[in-house]
Amino acid sequence: xxxxxxxxxxxxxxxxxxxxxxxxxxxxxxxxxxxxxxxxxxxxxxxxxxxxxxxxxxxxxxxxxxxxxxxxxxxxxxxxxxxxxxxxxxxxxxxxxxxxxxxxxxxxxxxxx
Amino acid sequence: xxxxxxxxxxxxxxxxxxxxxxxxxxxxxxxxxxxxxxxxxxxxxxxxxxxxxxxxxxxxxxxxxxxxxxxxxxxxxxxxxxxxxxxxxxxxxxxxxxxxxxxxxxxxxxxxxxx
Numbered sequence: 001x002x003x004x005x006x007x008x009x010x011x012x013x014x015x016x017x018x019x020x021x022x023x024x025x026x027x028x029x030x031x032x033x034x035x036x037x038x039x040x041x042x043x044x045x046x047x048x049x050x051x052x053x054x055x056x057x058x059x060x061x062x063x064x065x066x067x068x069x070x071x072x073x074x075x076x077x078x079x080x081x082x083x084x085x086x087x088x089x090x091x092x093x094x095x096x097x098x099x100x101x102x103x104x105x106x107x108x109x110x111x112x113x
Numbered sequence: 114x115x116x117x118x119x120x121x122x123x124x125x126x127x128x129x130x131x132x133x134x135x136x137x138x139x140x141x142x143x144x145x146x147x148x149x150x151x152x153x154x155x156x157x158x159x160x161x162x163x164x165x166x167x168x169x170x171x172x173x174x175x176x177x178x179x180x181x182x183x184x185x186x187x188x189x190x191x192x193x194x195x196x197x198x199x200x201x202x203x204x205x206x207x208x209x210x211x212x213x214x215x216x217x218x219x220x221x222x223x224x225x226x227x228x
Contacts, residue, residue, distance in 0.1 A: 006155075032214040043115060043203055043219030044156070051214070089156060093215060099169040101146065101215070105155035 003027050004092050006104035014112050019077040021107050023090035026071065027100075030092040035064060035075050038087045038106070047088075048075070080111045116140065119204050119220035127228055131192040134223045138185055138206030144168070145187040146207070146217060147179055151200040162187055191225070199227045 005024045013019045023033070031052050036044035050057040050064045050073070057064050063076045077084055087106045094100040116139035126132055138145050147159040158171035162181035173179075176194075181187045191198060201224050205217035 004155075034214060034216070036217075036219075041221065043117070043205070043221050044217075045115070045219070046216045049214040049216070095215070099161070100158075101161070101169075101217070102158060103148070103156035 002105075003100075004090060004102045004104040006088075006090060006107050008107050009105070010108040010110070012110045012112060013080045015082055016079045019075075019080045019084065019109055019111065021075040021077075021088050021090075021109065023073050023075075023104055024071060025073075025092050027092070027094065028068070028071065029094055029096070030100075031095045032093040033064070033066060033073050034091045034093065035062075036089045036091060036103075037084075038089065044089055077109075080109075082111050082113050085109055085111045115218050115220060117204060117206050117218050117220035119202075119223050121223055122221065123224050123226075125226045125228065126194060128194055128196060130194050130227075131190065132194065132225065134189040134191070134202050134204075134225070136187045136189070136204030136206075136220060138187070138204075139218050142206035142208050142218070143185065144207045144215075145181055145185070146205040147173075147187070147189050148203040148205065149200050150203060150222075151197075156203065159189070194227045196227050199225055201225075 034049040035047040038044040090104045118137040143164045146161045148156040159173040161169040179189045201222045205219045
């Protein structure tokens with residue numbers, strides 16, 4: 001039962017353009033959603049998060065949008081830079097009841113110079 | 114350096130064997146998580162400990178066990194190893210202050226190869 005899904009395994013974008021990474025979830029009780037970035041031979045690192053009571057959070061070039069009715073979130077990177085090339089994981093966190101911290105399968109982003 | 118230390122970085126062993134992966138969390142973090150990443154798979158949650166006690170359990174096989182010691186380091190024990198256990202095993206830690214988004218700090222992982 002994959003509760004957090006990233007349906008695009010890979011994405012290529014030209015430098016300077018917008019990168020949009022998508023994530024769908026099934027459990028409407030998740031409290032927070034987070035994005036992590038992973039470079040080869042390293043562990044994932046935290047990028048940005050959003051509370052379930054918000055619909056947008058912005059941090060520099062990174063913006064996360066949450067559509068609760070569609071159970072969908074997206075990460076926008078503008079402008080994309082070659083250094084953004086990495087695997088991006090979305091994660092969903094449920095803090096009440098049975099604690100859950102679930103990751104999606106990841107999307108490999110390649111930013112072309 | 115994330116502050117989370119995992120050893121060993123690489124491990125090659127044979128089917129049927131047993132291995133122990135070790136994790137030292139970031140200083141001050143009380144919570145430790147273990148995740149498994151197989152080829153082309155996401156991060157599969159195995160188990161979480163908070164201050165020495167099991168807090169949450171994911172898809173952890175019965176052949177696998179873990180514990181968190183009084184000094185807060187954690188060990189993941191994998192026994193009766195099978196080819197399918199070959200994967201990257203990540204440990205992550207957090208301060209686990211609720212409420213709020215609980216940000217995880219990951220180690221670099223331990224790559225296990227079962228031949």
